[in-house]
Amino acid sequence: MSEMRPGRPLTCARVRVLMEAYVDGDLAAADSSMAESVRTHVSTCDDCRRQHDQAVSLPYRLKALRSPIPPAALVQGVMDAIRPTRTASRRAWALLVPEGLLVAFIVWYLSGLDGLASAASGTVTDLQVLLNWGVGGADLPSVPVADVFLLIALIALAITAAYHLAVLSRLGDRTDSAQQSFRGHRRT
Amino acid sequence: MSEEQSPRDAEADAHAARNDTDRPRGGWRGRWVWPVVIAALAVLGVLLALANIALNSPWLGPLSEAVVGPAVIASPLHNRLPGSDRFERTRPIQSFAFRSPFRPIGLISPLQGLRALLTNGAALILVALAVLIVFPDRARGAVERLEDRRGPEIALVAGVATLLLTLAALLLLRFTLIFLVLIPVLIAIALAVAIFGIACIALAFGRLMQHRLGLGATHPLVASLAGALIVFDLAVIPYAGLVALAALAVAGLGIAVVTRFGSETGWSFAGLKW
Numbered sequence: 001m002s003e004m005r006p007g008r009p010l011t012c013a014r015v016r017v018l019m020e021a022y023v024d025g026d027l028a029a030a031d032s033s034m035a036e037s038v039r040t041h042v043s044t045c046d047d048c049r050r051q052h053d054q055a056v057s058l059p060y061r062l063k064a065l066r067s068p069i070p071p072a073a074l075v076q077g078v079m080d081a082i083r084p085t086r087t088a089s090r091r092a093w094a095l096l097v098p099e100g101l102l103v104a105f106i107v108w109y110l111s112g113l114d115g116l117a118s119a120a121s122g123t124v125t126d127l128q129v130l131l132n133w134g135v136g137g138a139d140l141p142s143v144p145v146a147d148v149f150l151l152i153a154l155i156a157l158a159i160t161a162a163y164h165l166a167v168l169s170r171l172g173d174r175t176d177s178a179q180q181s182f183r184g185h186r187r188t
Numbered sequence: 189m190s191e192e193q194s195p196r197d198a199e200a201d202a203h204a205a206r207n208d209t210d211r212p213r214g215g216w217r218g219r220w221v222w223p224v225v226i227a228a229l230a231v232l233g234v235l236l237a238l239a240n241i242a243l244n245s246p247w248l249g250p251l252s253e254a255v256v257g258p259a260v261i262a263s264p265l266h267n268r269l270p271g272s273d274r275f276e277r278t279r280p281i282q283s284f285a286f287r288s289p290f291r292p293i294g295l296i297s298p299l300q301g302l303r304a305l306l307t308n309g310a311a312l313i314l315v316a317l318a319v320l321i322v323f324p325d326r327a328r329g330a331v332e333r334l335e336d337r338r339g340p341e342i343a344l345v346a347g348v349a350t351l352l353l354t355l356a357a358l359l360l361l362r363f364t365l366i367f368l369v370l371i372p373v374l375i376a377i378a379l380a381v382a383i384f385g386i387a388c389i390a391l392a393f394g395r396l397m398q399h400r401l402g403l404g405a406t407h408p409l410v411a412s413l414a415g416a417l418i419v420f421d422l423a424v425i426p427y428a429g430l431v432a433l434a435a436l437a438v439a440g441l442g443i444a445v446v447t448r449f450g451s452e453t454g455w456s457f458a459g460l461k462w
Contacts, residue, residue, distance in 0.1 A: 122362070126368055157352055
């Protein structure tokens, strides 16, 4: 913006050109003497004062805003926001199948519920021995011999269940975020 | 929306307004509605516990007894030493005793049902209220997720997945020596999470009953007290009670895990990306 001498009277046409910068406060920041000149002119000129009042009114300023151009991927984004919920919902139920198969395999491999019960009792015994070792009353318990197939099945079950939980968490979050965005859209 | 109102408060207002619109007209209002409902639920629990004891749910025997307490009242007096009944306080119970009409078990007393309410039921209520008092915001987060359209089914499936993950982890830890000591810790954490979930389910039950029956507004802890009584009533249903309690515990575990213990932000690994 060009430097102007302070106190110089301005024409109405010039004031109207500077009006937007004056209302936004940009003019005062860039050239305070020019802003002072505009203020003086506005206080003495009825037409320019009317123009100023209109410029500072909220509807006018809102109308002056340009409508934001919707992003090109808006439709795709909406569709993506909807579709994964259904897919994830199906996946959330479908993952019960491999989990059930893995559980059945593990139970069968451990000779049924009796095998599971003996594994649990063995764990308790080992814990007791470990506790006694801690107070110096016994030797360390021996590490049980691990069967590779059983370990693989257990690790696969753990990974599947963890992935299942991740799917379920996202499913809930998507539902929430969709509801929140819908409520936000309704408010606007 | 006023400037002083936070987005969360506005959301709560909108939720309340929606509930108001969902509420059936001409619901039960009045000062004594909630005490009457709570008393009715308590009486129902006592009756169901008594039925459970009388039927002695055979296929879940010892586990069922753990929920409702011992089925048979104190041993006969003639087995005792003279004078040993000076401090006996079971006479009122024995005076009401009768034989089960369904199964040939010993004498049972209606007061045994009351005992189940005053022990396991009271403990359940106290734990649920304590959880809600200590973690009110987290409980709200979990209950809001439960009240979503598909919240209960997500909670149940997530509970099953969490249970399987926990069992797999326990069995894997069994094959280690260093991490063996983590097994009790893991079990304790799982139990604590399940208890938190059951408390949230109790609050959700209370709120559901409040909205469906059109009961008047009350303190959230009163609603959760009624909800905890519903949980107790479900747990003492003959034959199916233990299964219902297990399902509630699994769903509670699931909703606590899915919502990251009722956290507002849920699971996010954004903190690890820098």
